[in-house]
Amino acid sequence: MTSIRRRTLTLIIGLMLAGLAVISTLNLHDSNHEIAEVYDAQLAQNARLLQGVLRMPLASKEHTELYKAFNKALGEAEPRVDGHPYETKIAFQVWDRHGEVLVHTASAPSFTAPPSTPGFSDVVDMNDRHWRAFLLEDKQNDLRIWVGERDDVRADLVDRIVRHTLGPNVLGSLILAAMVWLAIGWGLKPLADMAATLRARHSGSLEPLQLKPLPSELEPMQAALNRMLAQIQEVLGRERRFIADAAHEMRTPLAVLRVHAQNLLEAGTEAQRRESLEFLISGVDRTSRLVNQLLTMARLEPKATSAPLRTIDLTQAVRDSLIQLTPWLLSKRLELAFDVSEQPCRVTTDAAAIDIALNNLITNAANFSPEGGVITVQLSQAQGFYHLSVEDQGPGIDEADRARLFERFYSRGNHQGAGLGLTIVNTIATRLGGRITLVNRPEGGLRAVLSIPQSL
Numbered sequence: 001m002t003s004i005r006r007r008t009l010t011l012i013i014g015l016m017l018a019g020l021a022v023i024s025t026l027n028l029h030d031s032n033h034e035i036a037e038v039y040d041a042q043l044a045q046n047a048r049l050l051q052g053v054l055r056m057p058l059a060s061k062e063h064t065e066l067y068k069a070f071n072k073a074l075g076e077a078e079p080r081v082d083g084h085p086y087e088t089k090i091a092f093q094v095w096d097r098h099g100e101v102l103v104h105t106a107s108a109p110s111f112t113a114p115p116s117t118p119g120f121s122d123v124v125d126m127n128d129r130h131w132r133a134f135l136l137e138d139k140q141n142d143l144r145i146w147v148g149e150r151d152d153v154r155a156d157l158v159d160r161i162v163r164h165t166l167g168p169n170v171l172g173s174l175i176l177a178a179m180v181w182l183a184i185g186w187g188l189k190p191l192a193d194m195a196a197t198l199r200a201r202h203s204g205s206l207e208p209l210q211l212k213p214l215p216s217e218l219e220p221m222q223a224a225l226n227r228m229l230a231q232i233q234e235v236l237g238r239e240r241r242f243i244a245d246a247a248h249e250m251r252t253p254l255a256v257l258r259v260h261a262q263n264l265l266e267a268g269t270e271a272q273r274r275e276s277l278e279f280l281i282s283g284v285d286r287t288s289r290l291v292n293q294l295l296t297m298a299r300l301e302p303k304a305t306s307a308p309l310r311t312i313d314l315t316q317a318v319r320d321s322l323i324q325l326t327p328w329l330l331s332k333r334l335e336l337a338f339d340v341s342e343q344p345c346r347v348t349t350d351a352a353a354i355d356i357a358l359n360n361l362i363t364n365a366a367n368f369s370p371e372g373g374v375i376t377v378q379l380s381q382a383q384g385f386y387h388l389s390v391e392d393q394g395p396g397i398d399e400a401d402r403a404r405l406f407e408r409f410y411s412r413g414n415h416q417g418a419g420l421g422l423t424i425v426n427t428i429a430t431r432l433g434g435r436i437t438l439v440n441r442p443e444g445g446l447r448a449v450l451s452i453p454q455s456l
Helices: 004-054 060-075 085-089 151-187 189-200 219-266 270-299 314-331 351-368 399-404 421-431
Strands: 090-095 101-104 119-124 130-138 143-150 310-313 335-340 346-349 374-382 385-391 435-440 446-453
Touching: 004 090, 004 130, 004 143, 004 151, 130 151, 143 151, 151 189, 219 270, 310 314, 314 335, 314 346, 314 351, 314 374, 314 385, 346 351, 351 374, 351 385, 351 421, 351 446, 421 435, 421 446
Parallel strands: 335 374
Antiparallel strands: 090 101, 090 143, 119 130, 130 143, 310 346, 374 385, 385 446, 435 446
């Protein structure tokens, strides 16, 4: 695509030339009309002046002498010496009532018979020259006065007017085009400066643009670019954190797996091989959980792209999640209880995020519950929030550890844990505009309450 400057200039120059062509055409038409009017008026005026001279009260003999004097003077005219070249292109003739020529110029066309129609007319002589003529009848003196002018006189004048007008117009248009080119360049300079700044930036630079002063038309562009750069920085930051966290947390499990694998190779008895194999399987399971938790954290980073919100029945959503978890809890010899209020629980939220949070809370409760323990899930509403709580019968939490429970990779009392469960729940609560609360139960155990706003 061509540049904005070239496109704009092409449009402006095209419109300007089109306008110049229209104006020139109108000027040519008006010039022809006005010249015709002026010259026609001169023809009629010359005929009446000649009529006035011929009406002078003279004797018949004196009139004859006057005609001879006219013809002699007109015959002696030499335009190249003391006259004008147009003299030969302007002519007149006078006839009497018998059709005899009384006065005529040398350049006048020949007529087989005097013209009979008074007024203006167009005449073509024997040499195919076109004349514009005016015939005046003097009935008082029985005279016919014919005054003519060749058309090329008018055409030459129109040509001179067109040349004298069109030349300056073309020259002015070229000068105006150059000025428009410079003006467009000056107007687009802020855009050119922005483009130059972007080209000069290092390919890895994500610093926001700070171009000042900036026209109001470019401010939204700069703001959009800065938002995009900030989003790219955030995405890259999340990727770097994920890579750093994964590298940090995977180092130890992989080393442990290597030790178990080596022990398996070096085992001398079947019992040792079985024990090493069980340790190896347990380590693989822990590493799988760690990878899943890390991937979940990457998806749930603050300001990351969220799933579309939809209105759900929170009670049914929690019940569906518990149905999926029940076989796993039974395999760990744990019981599950679900206590829900009678009121409907309709909410517009991210159903997948709620499912992830509930899975992490129940997994955390199962890891600390004794064999045969009961995990109770309650759903209630109060003060504009839905409260989803998970209670276990474990040891609870120490007040000294409370501040660190939401830190990444901090695992309290569970060596098989990745230390990301509560961090994930806290991230989800923040995204949904809610909160997570941890409270020790008086009868023992921990109550984790996820509060979700009833309307986002």
